[in-house]
Amino acid sequence: MLDMESSSKFRFIDLFCGIGGFHQALSSLGGECVFASDIDKECQKTYFDNYDIAPVGDITQVDEKTIPEFDVLCGGFPCQSFSKAGNRRGIEDARGTLFFDILRIAKHHQPKFMILENVRNLASHDSGQTWKIIHENLLEIGYSVSEEPIIFSPHFIGIPQHRERVFILCKRKDLGEVPFFNLQPNKALKCNLDLILQDASEIDSEKYALKPDLIALIDIWNEFIQGITTPLPGFPVWSDRLRALDFNENLELLPKWKKNFIIKNNDLYEKNREFIDTWLIKATNLENFKGSKSMLEWQAGKIENPNIWDTIMQLRPSGLRVKSPTYFPALVAITQTSILGNKKRFMTPRECARIQSFPDSFKLHSKDSTAYKQFGNSVNVKVVLLFATFLLQPETFDPSEFHLEKTSSY
Numbered sequence: 377m378l379d380m381e382s383s384s385k386f387r388f389i390d391l392f393c394g395i396g397g398f399h400q401a402l403s404s405l406g407g408e409c410v411f412a413s414d415i416d417k418e419c420q421k422t423y424f425d426n427y428d429i430a431p432v433g434d435i436t437q438v439d440e441k442t443i444p445e446f447d448v449l450c451g452g453f454p455c456q457s458f459s460k461a462g463n464r465r466g467i468e469d470a471r472g473t474l475f476f477d478i479l480r481i482a483k484h485h486q487p488k489f490m491i492l493e494n495v496r497n498l499a500s501h502d503s504g505q506t507w508k509i510i511h512e513n514l515l516e517i518g519y520s521v522s523e524e525p526i527i528f529s530p531h532f533i534g535i536p537q538h539r540e541r542v543f544i545l546c547k548r549k550d551l552g553e554v555p556f557f558n559l560q561p562n563k564a565l566k567c568n569l570d571l572i573l574q575d576a577s578e579i580d581s582e583k584y585a586l587k588p589d590l591i592a593l594i595d596i597w598n599e600f601i602q603g604i605t606t607p608l609p610g611f612p613v614w615s616d617r618l619r620a621l622d623f624n625e626n627l628e629l630l631p632k633w634k635k636n637f638i639i640k641n642n643d644l645y646e647k648n649r650e651f652i653d654t655w656l657i658k659a660t661n662l663e664n665f666k667g668s669k670s671m672l673e674w675q676a677g678k679i680e681n682p683n684i685w686d687t688i689m690q691l692r693p694s695g696l697r698v699k700s701p702t703y704f705p706a707l708v709a710i711t712q713t714s715i716l717g718n719k720k721r722f723m724t725p726r727e728c729a730r731i732q733s734f735p736d737s738f739k740l741h742s743k744d745s746t747a748y749k750q751f752g753n754s755v756n757v758k759v760v761l762l763f764a765t766f767l768l769q770p771e772t773f774d775p776s777e778f779h780l781e782k783t784s785s786y
């Protein structure tokens with residue numbers, strides 16, 4: 377509900393802009409970016425290459441008075457704890473955090489709308505204290521804000537990525553109440569992974585193909601899941617714990633969760649002893665079967681005739697994580713690039729761009745590891761487009777375009 381005059385051309389600022397997930401969405405709605413900020417030099421480069429705007433650095437050093445006028449403030453700000461010292465109140469509670477910078481800029485400029493984004497954990501962070509302070513502060517500087525943080529993931533709208541994030545929608549009080557978001561995914565919706573994948577002819581196959589030692593490692597884990605006769609484990613398999621219990625070891629000294637996993641691994645071993653003894657000899661002969669690679673996190677559920685090469689995997693510090701190929705695992709900022717089992721290769725940066733709904737015209741950072749990190753940090757463009765249309769242009773918002781429907785419970 378921007379003024380008629382400005383509805384086709386509103387002005388927005390992109391705080392903590394990264395590579396411009398918000399920018400993509402807001403500019404596609406007719407917005408003009410008048411200011412962007414990110415402290416990361418590589419993000420600044422990618423942003424400039426794509427939008428011809430040079431983001432300024434550390435926002436804490438920017439005087440709010442120097443920022444040009446704007447209608448919409450966007451910001452996927454880092455989640456930080458607020459002081460629990462207790463005596464301070466309102467905006468003072470937030471001082472020293474990056475949310476404080478959003479507040480001081482918003483307080484000074486009083487934009488019509490704000491769209492803020494954060495990790496899922498923000499909703500429960502510090503036992504709800506973080507959300508409470510954010511909410512109170514936004515109300516205090518003159519905004520109508522949804523009572524609860526909205527938790528949303530791209531897979532709700534047909535994009536094959538599980539990535540739950542918190543969205544906070546704000547509308548300046550004199551413009552009315554922020555609309556209540558009561559939409560839920562259409563249950564029949566299926567995500568199509570094929571829309572994300574690049575054709576083999578477009579890919580440097582040598583660069584993204586799995587190396588023989590990684591193939592051998594995955595093969596050995598495949599033998600494991602196919603060889604055990606008990607149900608696929610829903611707990612982490614720690615190969616160094618696939619052995620008889622050592623009664624000299626006092627498990628009571630360990631944290632409860634660890635003791636629990638050790639007992640489960642031991643139980644798995646006892647029920648498959650003969651197979652595991654032979655398998656372990658073969659596995660430990662592999663040079664790379666150590667550390668996190670000697671652990672497995674089967675998260676693909678119950679499958680008949682399981683084949684690890686039909687799944688999507690990630691090498692994580694906690695082990696080789698195996699997921700069913702219905703969705704891509706959430707992109708993360710560190711390099712744990714997903715492995716596409718049936719293609720025997722890693723995902724490409726372009727495919728990561730696609731699961732964040734960036735258009736194919738988006739110019740990728742020239743270094744793959746940086747590009748992966750940037751998409752891992754980014755926000756999904758189509759999800760922002762959904763919330764931006766819902767908030768800024770409700771007259772054109774059609775939930776069915778996003779495969780959403782009204783919840784019956786409201």
Ligand SMILES: C[S@@+](CC[C@H](N)C(=O)[O-])C[C@H]1O[C@@H](n2cnc3c(N)ncnc32)[C@H](O)[C@@H]1O
Pocket residue numbers: 392393394395396397398413414415416419433434435436451452453454474750753754755
């Ligand atoms: C979660 S990412 C946001 C990504 C962005 N929404 C996108 O679509 O790419 C948070 C960003 O905040 C930036 N950041 C952290 N501290 C900052 C500061 N003091 N000033 C400006 N940017 C900062 C980080 O470099 C990072 O790119």
